[in-house]
Amino acid sequence: AQKVTQAQTEISVVEKEDVTLDCVYETRDTTYYLFWYKQPPSGELVFLIRRNSFDEQNEISGRYSWNFQKSTSSFNFTITASQVVDSAVYFCALKFSTGKLIFGQGTTLQVKP
Amino acid sequence: EAGVAQSPRYKIIEKRQSVAFWCNPISGHATLYWYQQILGQGPKLLIQFQNNGVVDDSQLPKDRFSAERLKGVDSTLKIQPAKLEDSAVYLCASSLVPGVHEQYFGPGTRLTVT
Numbered sequence: 001a002q003k004v005t006q007a008q009t010e011i012s013v014v015e016k017e018d019v020t021l022d023c024v025y026e027t028r029d030t031t032y033y034l035f036w037y038k039q040p041p042s043g044e045l046v047f048l049i050r051r052n053s054f055d056e057q058n059e060i061s062g063r064y065s066w067n068f069q070k071s072t073s074s075f076n077f078t079i080t081a082s083q084v085v086d087s088a089v090y091f092c093a094l095k096f097s098t099g100k101l102i103f104g105q106g107t108t109l110q111v112k113p
Numbered sequence: 114e115a116g117v118a119q120s121p122r123y124k125i126i127e128k129r130q131s132v133a134f135w136c137n138p139i140s141g142h143a144t145l146y147w148y149q150q151i152l153g154q155g156p157k158l159l160i161q162f163q164n165n166g167v168v169d170d171s172q173l174p175k176d177r178f179s180a181e182r183l184k185g186v187d188s189t190l191k192i193q194p195a196k197l198e199d200s201a202v203y204l205c206a207s208s209l210v211p212g213v214h215e216q217y218f219g220p221g222t223r224l225t226v227t
Binding site for chain 1: 204
């Protein structure tokens with residue numbers, strides 16, 4: 001089965017706390033891409049990061065970091081020193097060679113001041 | 114660079130009526146996607162076009178949904194007749210090379226069927 005699971009439905013933190021959003025995927029393909037998208041209240045999906053299945057290096061971009069572990073089929077996303085503007089729904093997605101994206105159910109992050 | 118454009122942004126119709134949504138992808142993007150996002154869920158692919166040809170429409174309810182991309186640029190998604198369960202946000206996305214590049218999404222059309 002090709003599937004993306006985001007077990008955390010909602011997370012609430014206080015500003016400046018660190019928060020990790022979990023993503024676990026299933027696929028039989030050896031070549032695939034993983035993505036994270038942010039969906040703010042305005043509704044538009046905003047691309048955050050792409051990682052291919054052959055690149056297990058972790059990545060850091062400002063306050064955002066991603067931990068890709070093929071051994072556990074996980075691609076977790078950490079926000080350091082969270083801010084109110086980080087409040088949104090975050091989606092993890094798996095993409096195949098055709099371009100088709102399969103999304104997880106999403107994690108709603110609420111950052112309180 | 115202009116993003117993916119969609120219209121209308123909101124639409125309210127009664128069940129059994131028809132509705133159409135329009136999408137203009139980013140210039141030069143050959144691949145266009147339509148997704149359905151029901152409240153509380155992740156987007157689900159309805160149909161994928163490569164230029165004006167259909168690549169994947171396996172999850173499109175073909176008895177009531179149709180889509181076209183006649184000139185390989187703009188696309189229209191139609192629902193006829195609409196059901197209550199079609200209430201959702203319909204997202205259009207485009208990408209340069211489907212297997213490699215990220216998809217860029219439009220703002221979506223929020224459809225309410227009453």
